[in-house]
Amino acid sequence: MADIFDYLDFRSDLSFQVSPFNEVDNYIICKIGSYDFSGIVGEGPEPVPIKEALEKYYERYGEKGDYLGLLAARTVADVVKRLPETERFRDLRLSGYVSILDNEDTEQFSALTVTLPDGTNYVSFRGTDDTLLAWKENFLMSVEKEIPAQRDALNYLKRAAETYEGPLIVGGHSKGGNMSVFASSFAPEEVQDRIKAVYSNDGPGFYPEFIKEPGYLRIRPKLHVILPTTSIVGTLLTQDEGLEIVECDKLGVSSHDGFRWHVKGTSFVRSEKLSRSSEAYENGMQAVLNEMSIEERRAFLDEFFEAFAQTGAVTLTDLNEHRIRQAARLLRSFSRSSEAKRFALAVTEQMLRELMPDNPMIPVALGAAEKAAGAAEWAGKAAGWAAGKAAEAAEKAAGWASEKAADFAAARAEGEPGFGRVVRASGPRVVKRGRRAEKKSGGAPQGAEAPILKKS
Numbered sequence: 001m002a003d004i005f006d007y008l009d010f011r012s013d014l015s016f017q018v019s020p021f022n023e024v025d026n027y028i029i030c031k032i033g034s035y036d037f038s039g040i041v042g043e044g045p046e047p048v049p050i051k052e053a054l055e056k057y058y059e060r061y062g063e064k065g066d067y068l069g070l071l072a073a074r075t076v077a078d079v080v081k082r083l084p085e086t087e088r089f090r091d092l093r094l095s096g097y098v099s100i101l102d103n104e105d106t107e108q109f110s111a112l113t114v115t116l117p118d119g120t121n122y123v124s125f126r127g128t129d130d131t132l133l134a135w136k137e138n139f140l141m142s143v144e145k146e147i148p149a150q151r152d153a154l155n156y157l158k159r160a161a162e163t164y165e166g167p168l169i170v171g172g173h174s175k176g177g178n179m180s181v182f183a184s185s186f187a188p189e190e191v192q193d194r195i196k197a198v199y200s201n202d203g204p205g206f207y208p209e210f211i212k213e214p215g216y217l218r219i220r221p222k223l224h225v226i227l228p229t230t231s232i233v234g235t236l237l238t239q240d241e242g243l244e245i246v247e248c249d250k251l252g253v254s255s256h257d258g259f260r261w262h263v264k265g266t267s268f269v270r271s272e273k274l275s276r277s278s279e280a281y282e283n284g285m286q287a288v289l290n291e292m293s294i295e296e297r298r299a300f301l302d303e304f305f306e307a308f309a310q311t312g313a314v315t316l317t318d319l320n321e322h323r324i325r326q327a328a329r330l331l332r333s334f335s336r337s338s339e340a341k342r343f344a345l346a347v348t349e350q351m352l353r354e355l356m357p358d359n360p361m362i363p364v365a366l367g368a369a370e371k372a373a374g375a376a377e378w379a380g381k382a383a384g385w386a387a388g389k390a391a392e393a394a395e396k397a398a399g400w401a402s403e404k405a406a407d408f409a410a411a412r413a414e415g416e417p418g419f420g421r422v423v424r425a426s427g428p429r430v431v432k433r434g435r436r437a438e439k440k441s442g443g444a445p446q447g448a449e450a451p452i453l454k455k456s
Helices: 004-011 023-034 050-066 075-080 132-140 148-163 175-186 189-194 208-212 214-222 252-256 276-291 294-309 316-321 323-334 338-355 362-413
Strands: 093-102 107-115 121-125 168-173 195-201 223-228 244-246 421-423 430-432
Touching: 004 023, 004 075, 023 075, 023 107, 023 121, 023 168, 023 195, 023 223, 050 093, 093 148, 107 148, 121 148, 121 175, 148 168, 148 175, 148 189, 168 175, 175 195, 175 214, 175 223, 189 195, 189 214, 195 214, 208 214, 214 223
Parallel strands: 121 168, 168 195, 195 223, 223 244
Antiparallel strands: 093 107, 107 121
């Protein structure tokens, strides 16, 4: 089945005047913002041709510039680098580049405005990047009605409406899609009137009450929430009805790459519903969240990401490069989190039950998984006890050895028999060691008796 690479092969020679902007163009243009254009594209409205922006970017980063983070699909650079050479995309102009990374407020935000040849301005919000901070911010959406990046997205859209003339299109991929919907929903009515379309490309949803907000209901007719059949990210939190499901034969995280969604003509190929695996993941996530209070969710997120922070990693790439040492640290931290184990088991249960609803072995498998988790926790406690006792025994043994060595040295200095005597001979001096004639009380410490461990 054809994808965006085929779309570029067969339709990139058609200008927007010949073939109007479509949903496939939407995805291509929103991914231009994946690049770090700091110092290349300014925050103001002064436009930079896409060819010039990319040339400066690769002059700065070279071939390493193709790497946009561990989670960024390699296909992004493969597509975006082709755009300046096509009739359709070569006249795009970039401006208004903003990038924020704030550890104190737990915020990762980036936006870019792309001006089409007809004067339409595509306001693009970048999705989650490679930083652990950005991923914590994603999860905070489950406990906060509004996160800092969403507020900045709204302010950016307002400024764009004041700065640029003509119609607006708002869009983004992943978290960028969520911010596009949020900003468009809370924008003033006069700004909403200028918006032609809003695209959330496999973006997560919102808190349940969001879809009842008056601003959301006003913008809803212009909203396009596009999810691949095997979506994971797009099933997070609450989504409204009317999702536009598109075909994709990739599984798991790979389905998040829109360049691999199926394309026919100027549209993505529609599917009737999400796959069973995607629905199972969504139900598993909801099962866990529904059982946790807001305070419990916050505590879980703090513990979860503190475990990553303990490794010294800043990005997911860091974790990948140091995976052995960091994995050991993570395991020690995760073993204390009952919520993490509940989450894993709940998601597994939902996926198994929905993918294999009639399989009688599922309860057995889940029971075994739970017992294995308990056994791992018990083993961790046993290992901790053994290490403690070994250290205690070693300390006692060292003390005993030091004491006996001192006794030996003192006795020898006093000439006490049995510790050795010097025999004069014609050759070199020889020291003969003999056993003590008298046994002194005491001895090496005996190992402490191990207490009976009970599985918790």
